[in-house]
Amino acid sequence: MKKIGHFLAASIIFSAMSPVQGHAGDTEVKLGVLTDMSGIFSDANGKGSLVAAQMAVDDMAGQLAGFSVHVVSADHQNKPDIGAGIARKWFDEDGIDVVLDIPVSPIALAVQSIAEEKDKIVLLSSAGSSDITGKACSKNTIQWTYNTFALSNVAGRAMVERGEKAWFFITTDYAFGHALERDATAAIEAGGGKSLGHALNPIATPDFSSYLLSAQASGANVIALASSGGDMQSAVKQAAEFGIQAGGQKLLGLLFDVTDIKALGLDVTKGMLLATPFYWDRDDESRAFGQRFMKIHGRAPTMHQAGVYSATLHYLKSVAAAGTDETQAVLEKMRETPVNDMFARNGTIREDGQMIHDFYLVEVKSPSESKGEWDYYKVLSTVPGEQAFQPLGSCPRLANKG
Structure with missing residues (x-):
């Protein structure tokens, strides 16, 4: 036991x-x-x-x-x-x-x-x-x-509206990762984009090289990381080492936070679009x-x-x-x-x-734009909660009430 x-x-x-x-x-x-x-x-x-x-x-x-x-x-x-x-x-x-x-x-x-x-x-x-x-x-x-819908809806639609319509997912293989990929796929398809495929990584993966190579070979405009915490940080670090962004592909962390920026540095994360419900500044x-x-x-x-x-x-x-x-x-x-x-x-x-x-669409600042430690985001827009979250209707308990 x-x-x-x-x-x-x-x-x-x-x-x-x-x-x-x-x-x-x-x-x-x-x-x-x-x-x-x-x-x-x-x-x-x-x-x-x-x-x-x-x-x-x-x-x-x-x-x-x-x-x-x-x-x-x-x-x-x-x-x-x-x-x-x-x-x-x-x-x-x-x-x-x-x-x-x-x-x-x-x-x-x-x-x-x-x-x-x-x-x-x-x-x-x-x-x-x-x-x-x-x-x-x-x-x-x-x-x-x-939730995964709001994160995907706010960031995914913003990327598609910028013309980034072909996506590949690197997804952590558990309930959260699967839900994040599912909801992001729905958001990009609603905007006219499409998913070219995915690679599934176990939780707490140290080496993302094979997953990143698959994503790179897919020809996708956007490589979306349906993960969080240490997994997402490892993927971003290794993507920089592979020169993925330098090669023209965009990297999108679907669940990113200020501690991730701190760990990775602005040189690696500058210019990334993120969705967040809170920013301390x-x-x-x-x-x-x-x-x-x-x-x-x-x-x-x-x-x-x-x-x-x-x-x-x-x-x-x-x-x-x-x-x-x-x-x-x-x-x-x-x-x-x-x-x-x-x-x-x-x-x-x-x-x-x-x-x-409400949710916020933010962009990560460059090192020259940041005024000091933890000054990481530019708030681009506010997305009202009614637009960010999924509509009411998929809860069986409510359907059974009537």
């Missing part, structure tokens, strides 16, 4: 003492940040996701009278069986009310199934498969930050959050970490408004209340569990 990953206990952030009118149930709110603390997604998630959750709890101090709030975290080691085992223990033995973050879609799908069985809440800032709010939708899960409010986060964590917040903060804050506001941490009462408050914070403006939570909010 595999050993469950180590737990990183966070401190109790605050404990308010005065009673809440109409409060029902227990007075202890427990949040679990389930993430990758040591693997290929630890830069974009990891300890920074725990920092983000703690910041949100700090910001709610004094607004949750009658409740104490506790945050814990665990490393799922990017393995669905370990992630599911942690979640089940959290729900059965540790009284966790809500699980946050969860990079890696198969782990998220396993956890949300357990959460529905136990009537607990899952707030996903890092699992991106659009199936999570589609064929696998759950009444207890909210997909907060992004976008406006005054996001900038203030980013600077606070950097003082604590030493790195700029990624979109995933910003999503953890936003989801945690909205959850705790809803607990305060409901006067209880009872699952369905809190979810009802979350759905009926617009999301307004440094992450989203007038965000809404749809019946299928998708949080709808």
Whole structure:
């Protein structure tokens, strides 16, 4: 039997003492940040996701009278069986009310199934498969930050509109990668483009040479990387060594973040188009959050970490408004209340569990354009959430309601 990953206990952030009118149930709110603390997604998630959750709890101090709030975290080691085992223990033995973050879609799908069985809440800032709010939708899960449809739709359509219509995919061979390629293919075909094929790589692949050679030989205008984290970084580095961009082919990372730019450097990534729901230097409010986060964590917040903060804050506001941490009462408050914070403006939570909010099409700056560390993006346009995300309609639970 595999050993469950180590737990990183966070401190109790605050404990308010005065009673809440109409409060029902227990007075202890427990949040679990389930993430990758040591693997290929630890830069974009990891300890920074725990920092983000703690910041949100700090910001709610004094607004949750009658409740104490506790945050814990665990490393799922990017393995669905370990992630599911942690979640089940959290729900059965540790009284966790809500699980946050969860990079890696198969782990998220396993956890949300357990959460529905136990009537607990899952707030996903890092699992991106659009199936999570589609064929696998759950009444207890909210997909907060992004999904594969929105990433593909915003970046894919922009590339096709620029005349880049022939694509080849290098796809990480698991649920997220397959969903990203599927959704990107639909987006480019809708714009008049086409896919010339794909190469599938296992997760945590060190050598992308054979996949890059296939992509190079395909003659595609765009080589799209349907991957993330360390896999995507390795592919971009090795593509530069192969001279792929110098040869005229465009490289597109379908899930790219500021930590990836930091790891790769602007010389390698300059000019790339990206889709993102968050950039720390976008406006005054996001900038203030980013600077606070950097003082604590030493790195700029990624979109995933910003999503953890936003989801945690909205959850705790809803607990305060409901006067209880009872699952369905809190979810009802979350759905009926617009999301307004440094992450989203007038965000809404749809019946299928998708949080709808704006996306941004950005271009990576050149070294001469950047004013310093973490100054990486030029925001080219804002894409309203209704245009970025898939239409409502593929969630079987909703179809069965009537």
